[in-house]
Amino acid sequence: MGPKQSKSDQPQLLSEPWRKINWQDKQSALKYVQDYKPHIEGQQLRILLHGPPGAGKSSFINSVKSVLRQRMCNLALVDNTSGDSFTQKFTTYKIQKGNPDSFYPFVFNDIMGLDASSEVLVDDVKLALKGHVKNGYVFNPRAKLSEGDQFYNKNPSSNDKVHVLVCVVPADTATVAQDETMKRLREIRLEARDLGIPQVAIITKIDKVCPELRDDLKNVYKTKALKQKMEQFSVDMGIPMNCIFPVKNYHEEIDLNDDTDLMILSTLKYLINFGEDFINFKHQSEQSDTYA
Template identity: 50%
Template structure:
């Protein structure tokens, strides 16, 4: 995925290859109405993972912002932490949670251990476990959950990838991320890829976010992600996270909610197939 935004040409736009505009209210209502059909599931558990700096925490904040109708911020740490999303009054939450881990990094003894991501998918890691880049969690650790329930297990794996980096995925990153993806596949956990920082990657999108599904550059990135990591094209979602904004935006919300809609549907299908 070499080349870069600086090489964008006037013919950088193509016919729109996905239509999402005008669906914000429909997608938001779907999320508001959602309740898991499986009575054993109190809430869908979504696990976020990706390279450090890809925008995992920003995506979590952006989902919260789109749901709240105002820009929100949450501080994240190098622990496994699970976040609820407020729905209406105090103490009322949406029936899904996002679990966040330290990011993957190039090199050994850096970032989250791939084995820890696998254990988290199975529900073996409790919240607030202090990630150790040098070693995976042991079964005698006090934060190791020996008997995870369906609610502890991950129902959707979401991979966060930044679109604004030259050679977005080097060979080492591909190996680590494919290992995680294949582990999820073996567990039959559905997977979604979120492509962040699209406005930084593509001047046409920065000028008008509605160009996202017309950008030749982003379409190539999406196609390359599908080829390198094995995600289906329908499960790759370009988004713009809230960063410096103080107010929400309909177009930004539309992209976020479109991705969230797919995440919820895939998770619902998964828990009902067990």
């Protein structure tokens, strides 16, 4: 027998990617998003991002806007120095399409980061899922939003309600199943399940924990360590693997990169599809109840 191969000597990349991306087809993915129009007239698709502080929720929103505007943008404020949540308000972000009065038919909601002590915030997120939280609400860590508050929406429309829930977790903490933060995320997931809202997870900062991706993002679905992290996160949170997407946000670059763009567009495409399916299902159910 030959000498035993050390762990560092073992290949870190799979011979074939376990998920396919056409890295040469960014324009098709971009056009798919640009052409998206909800089947229901006047409908707006709402995507709510939640996760621990510093996970990259605001950075993902900025990255999406940058890709769609084809230039670097900073719509959502991001902090690079504090371990605490920089987002304090419930904020709705629209993305301009064409002229300043035209927007894409989907919006993102950013919320304060969830940590081990975020029990009250979890209650606010549950209200947000049902459309009861108005834009601009400042999260209070000591008391949840109440019906008498000016930021409580008593009669939410379909556009106010969340159509896709996205859990954003950095790759370096995506496998801490016993962490209190993960328990909070799981509690929100169960609430969304009861409401029938589709759920997706985004794993960020993949280049920080996988050196193979710093040189070539095309290795994303060949990297063993990242696949293992995604599989463990799937077990811990119960989110299926086909609803978990690794993403590299823009955070230090000043110019766009086609590979980064395509990963963001690929993820956004699935968010749109899942949300559109949910909206149509709810609409069909309501129509059936009306004529029953």
